[in-house]
Amino acid sequence: MRLQAAKVRLGYGERVVVDGLDLGIEAGTVTAIIGPNGCGKSTLLRALGRLLKPMGGEVLLDGKRIDRLPTREVAKVLGVLPQAPTAPEGLTVADLVARGRHPHQTWYRQWSSGDEEAVAAALEMTGLADLAERPLDELSGGQRQRAWISMALAQGTDLLLLDEPTTFLDLAHQVEVLELVRHLHRAAGRTVVMVLHDLNLAARYADTLVAMRAGRVAAAGAPREVLTEELMGEVFELDAKVIEDPVAGTPLVVPIRPRPARQEGDRPDQRA
Amino acid sequence: MTALPVRVAGLSFRVRPRGVAVTLAGLAVLVLLMALNMRLGNISMSLGSVVTGVLDPASPDHFVVMELRLPRALAGALVGAALALSGAITQSVARNPLASPEILGVTTGASVAVVAGIVAAGNVYGGVSGLLSTLGVPALALLGGLTGAALVYALAWRRGLDGYRLVLVGIGVAAVFTNVKFWLLTIGDVDDTGRAMVWISGSLNARGWEHVTPVALALAVLVPATLLGARSLDALRFGDDTVTALGVRMNAARALMILAAVLLAAVATAAAGPIAFVALAAPQIALRLARTGRPPLLSSAVVGAVLTAGSDLLARTAFSPVELPVGVVTAVLGAPYLIHLIWRART
Numbered sequence: 001m002r003l004q005a006a007k008v009r010l011g012y013g014e015r016v017v018v019d020g021l022d023l024g025i026e027a028g029t030v031t032a033i034i035g036p037n038g039c040g041k042s043t044l045l046r047a048l049g050r051l052l053k054p055m056g057g058e059v060l061l062d063g064k065r066i067d068r069l070p071t072r073e074v075a076k077v078l079g080v081l082p083q084a085p086t087a088p089e090g091l092t093v094a095d096l097v098a099r100g101r102h103p104h105q106t107w108y109r110q111w112s113s114g115d116e117e118a119v120a121a122a123l124e125m126t127g128l129a130d131l132a133e134r135p136l137d138e139l140s141g142g143q144r145q146r147a148w149i150s151m152a153l154a155q156g157t158d159l160l161l162l163d164e165p166t167t168f169l170d171l172a173h174q175v176e177v178l179e180l181v182r183h184l185h186r187a188a189g190r191t192v193v194m195v196l197h198d199l200n201l202a203a204r205y206a207d208t209l210v211a212m213r214a215g216r217v218a219a220a221g222a223p224r225e226v227l228t229e230e231l232m233g234e235v236f237e238l239d240a241k242v243i244e245d246p247v248a249g250t251p252l253v254v255p256i257r258p259r260p261a262r263q264e265g266d267r268p269d270q271r272a
Numbered sequence: 273m274t275a276l277p278v279r280v281a282g283l284s285f286r287v288r289p290r291g292v293a294v295t296l297a298g299l300a301v302l303v304l305l306m307a308l309n310m311r312l313g314n315i316s317m318s319l320g321s322v323v324t325g326v327l328d329p330a331s332p333d334h335f336v337v338m339e340l341r342l343p344r345a346l347a348g349a350l351v352g353a354a355l356a357l358s359g360a361i362t363q364s365v366a367r368n369p370l371a372s373p374e375i376l377g378v379t380t381g382a383s384v385a386v387v388a389g390i391v392a393a394g395n396v397y398g399g400v401s402g403l404l405s406t407l408g409v410p411a412l413a414l415l416g417g418l419t420g421a422a423l424v425y426a427l428a429w430r431r432g433l434d435g436y437r438l439v440l441v442g443i444g445v446a447a448v449f450t451n452v453k454f455w456l457l458t459i460g461d462v463d464d465t466g467r468a469m470v471w472i473s474g475s476l477n478a479r480g481w482e483h484v485t486p487v488a489l490a491l492a493v494l495v496p497a498t499l500l501g502a503r504s505l506d507a508l509r510f511g512d513d514t515v516t517a518l519g520v521r522m523n524a525a526r527a528l529m530i531l532a533a534v535l536l537a538a539v540a541t542a543a544a545g546p547i548a549f550v551a552l553a554a555p556q557i558a559l560r561l562a563r564t565g566r567p568p569l570l571s572s573a574v575v576g577a578v579l580t581a582g583s584d585l586l587a588r589t590a591f592s593p594v595e596l597p598v599g600v601v602t603a604v605l606g607a608p609y610l611i612h613l614i615w616r617a618r619t
Contacts, residue, residue, distance in 0.1 A: 051513045075519025082513035103519035107500045111277050111286040
């Protein structure tokens with residue numbers, strides 16, 4: 001087990017979003033966390049990436065409590081791409097990607113040939129080598145997202161957490177980013193955990209789905225086991241037909257109509 | 273490429289030729305200004321007499337050069353460098369070009385303490401001479417500056433140090449301190465408030481070695497320390513989640529860098545009063561000259577030294593024999609140049 005959440009209680013201030021959740025991430029898998037808005041999937045990912053300290057329970061990285069490991073040592077094995085990350089104005093792609101080497105550098109070793117090679121390889125793998133000297137603000141949404149992934153790659157970790165890497169991208173760019181993720185997984189055996197909104201793409205590109213609702217794991221397993229018509233009703237309150245994706249052979253959700261809205265008081269577990 | 277890799281043995285760095293050029297050119301201008309500062313004054317002297325004045329204790333110029341002009345010129349350059357470095361750090365951590373030691377509560381805290389001291393002590397202070405009068409005001413300034421900073425720090429800290437909250441709390445505290453300062457000035461004796469006004473404008477008048485030494489010591493320790501932390505300043509420019517993802521201990525890094533900025537500003541203010549605008553403008557001027565993403569630390573310090581030394585030269589000589597407080601000139605000199613740089617970048 002590479003990464004594990006054990007009975008974690010997560011929230012912001014007084015508000016508890018996730019309570020008593022258990023989840024394990026196996027080495028070499030691609031896991032997609034899905035669920036309706038506000039179900040706590042980004043909160044869970046932030047806790048797995050030690051960006052959010054649990055109020056209770058613990059997160060284990062390779063069996064050790066992640067909050068007791070030096071954050072710099074964590075950064076050498078675990079890369080996190082936050083949701084909608086912000087970069088300083090005017091930063092070039094090359095500068096952004098070079099920043100990914102931070103955990104490997106010291107004041108006397110600020111730019112080793114190893115750093116230079118890792119950055120070049122990361123730019124190459126994300127197809128950004130030609131755009132390296134361009135300011136980030138001048139790139140398209142898809143290119144910018146690839147640049148951020150490239151930074152996480154330059155960090156040289158075999159464990160990658162991506163929080164909604166496809167948000168704000170058109171369909172072609174979403175597929176482009178997910179193809180890149182698949183390539184990272186297949187070429188280098190990286191373990192990937194990502195939060196995704198598009199169920200059909202999640203089913204196609206992940207080998208494990210974790211469906212969350214109201215801070216709990218409603219179902220976890222292979223896409224075929226998780227994405228069922230019952231689950232669509234239970235988790236997303238959606239009447240839907242699940243057929244086979246004619247291209248990938250994975251489950252494909254075809255929405256019919258939302259379930260009739262229940263009274264607020266009827267939702268026993270709605271906390272977020 | 274704007275940065276060249278330099279690798280020797282196990283060491284490796286990225287060097288920006290433009291940044292190095294700005295620093296070296298700035299140092300050359302600084303030497304020139306210092307030489308002019310030593311030559312000009314009530315008694316103008318040739319460069320030759322300045323040099324013999326420094327080297328030969330028997331020279332008739334020895335006293336003027338070594339006890340009056342050299343410490344004053346050095347104090348100006350060092351105070352300017354310390355203020356600018358403090359500003360460069362504050363602007364980087366707060367991710368805000370308007371952030372300066374004033375925001376950190378240092379300069380306004382020092383002003384309140386010194387004005388209160390002068391007004392309260394009144395004739396006693398005016399009647400005291402020698403050691404107490406030279407050390408009393410700097411000690412008050414240091415105490416007031418550090419207290420002001422501690423107050424801002426404590427109010428802005430909430431499970432971490434956030435740039436925006438720091439700036440907002442700092443502006444609030446500065447406004448309160450400034451009003452207390454004005455209140456003290458209105459209740460004080462006219463002679464006392466006159467003396468206080470000179471100090472709060474920022475003045476290098478009659479600064480001796482006892483003012484130079486503390487600033488020099490602070491710079492000797494804090495310049496290398498902040499240069500070691502420069503890498504985390506680069507990382508701190510990103511969003512909070514990215515900073516943590518990169519393995520930076522965000523709150524510790526921010527707190528340490530702000531502490532360095534507070535110490536630099538407090539020591540500089542103790543020596544010369546709250547010289548306006550250097551901490552704000554010098555880092556922004558250096559950033560535009562060196563074309564870097566954040567204010568470069570060394571170049572900022574050099575630009576701050578040049579700005580302050582040049583301003584003091586003007587303050588001493590422009591309306592001779594009347595001397596202006598240096599703080600009046602720094603803004604007059606620095607603001608148009610900064611506006612020019614911003615204007616040029618627009619087109």
